[in-house]
Amino acid sequence: MSFQVDNLSLSLGDNKILHDISFTLERGQVTGLLGRSGCGKSTLAKAMVGIHQSEQSCLKIDGTAFQPKFGKTGHKIQYMWQDPHMALSPFLSAVRCVEEAMETHKSTTKVQRREKAQGLLQQVGLTPSLMQKQPHALSGGQCQRIALARAIAARPEFLILDEPFSALDLVTQKNIIALLGNLRQVYDFGLMIISHDLRTLWRLADKLILIDQGRIIEDRPTSDFIHAPQHELTKTFASFALAET
Numbered sequence: 001m002s003f004q005v006d007n008l009s010l011s012l013g014d015n016k017i018l019h020d021i022s023f024t025l026e027r028g029q030v031t032g033l034l035g036r037s038g039c040g041k042s043t044l045a046k047a048m049v050g051i052h053q054s055e056q057s058c059l060k061i062d063g064t065a066f067q068p069k070f071g072k073t074g075h076k077i078q079y080m081w082q083d084p085h086m087a088l089s090p091f092l093s094a095v096r097c098v099e100e101a102m103e104t105h106k107s108t109t110k111v112q113r114r115e116k117a118q119g120l121l122q123q124v125g126l127t128p129s130l131m132q133k134q135p136h137a138l139s140g141g142q143c144q145r146i147a148l149a150r151a152i153a154a155r156p157e158f159l160i161l162d163e164p165f166s167a168l169d170l171v172t173q174k175n176i177i178a179l180l181g182n183l184r185q186v187y188d189f190g191l192m193i194i195s196h197d198l199r200t201l202w203r204l205a206d207k208l209i210l211i212d213q214g215r216i217i218e219d220r221p222t223s224d225f226i227h228a229p230q231h232e233l234t235k236t237f238a239s240f241a242l243a244e245t
């Protein structure tokens with residue numbers, strides 16, 4: 001199964017942010033989306049899930065036109081916000097936030113949803129007492145893990161994680177990376193991870209896409225991207241990543 005972006009252009013206000021973006025995500029694969037701050041990574045992700053509307057219909061799933069509607073097409077594609085508080089209701093406990101994402105699963109009972117939500121929160125490392133707390137009483141990293149559990153709870157075919165490790169310490173980062181690996185085996189979603197840090201991405205991604213000023217400048221398998229970069233900016237990213245390993 002594939003999710004295709006075909007010549008996507010997008011303006012916000014008077015500014016053209018994205019220019020003719022085309023690429024494909026494959027289910028079962030990890031794609032890293034890389035670029036300098038402000039180049040348009042989050043805007044692109046938001047267009048893919050329907051938070052921003054692109055100028056023309058340019059998304060397809062397996063070749064069929066796909067019109068994302070935020071809050072309605074989450075079983076197809078989910079976006080985990082860079083700021084996890086955006087994904088979490090301030091009034092709901094952690095476990096309710098995750099349960100809420102499963103309410104479209106009509107075939108499950110409330111009790112089953114509660115058990116599943118607790119199980120997912122446990123997998124992302126939340127203790128039972130933290131599961132009862134609201135986001136304002138939790139740390140940024142704890143909220144990030146709840147947002148991840150919530151995104152997975154919707155059982156999406158494709159999942160976009162926007163800077164998912166930025167608020168996590170190195171040990172938790174490592175645990176979450178291992179957890180993502182396990183979850184991918186179970187749920188088999190296609191994963192796109194957004195970051196400006198190539199060191200985190202290259203260990204996870206099957207392919208890497210580099211964006212600059214709203215345009216794709218490189219889209220290649222990870223090993224080619226790192227060891228045989230074509231574009232000057234790719235060379236810079238790759239040399240920093242190689243120097244720091």
Ligand SMILES: Nc1ncnc2c1ncn2[C@@H]1O[C@H](COP(=O)(O)OP(=O)(O)OP(=O)(O)O)[C@@H](O)[C@H]1O
Nearest residue numbers: 012013017035036037038039040041042043044196
């Ligand atoms: N709602 C908006 N209205 C107008 N301009 C916006 C809006 N959201 C983002 N932008 C602009 O679009 C450009 C791309 O922003 P975006 O958040 O997509 O970048 P990014 O690559 O994700 O950056 P970062 O790595 O810093 O999160 C920036 O110049 C930003 O100022």
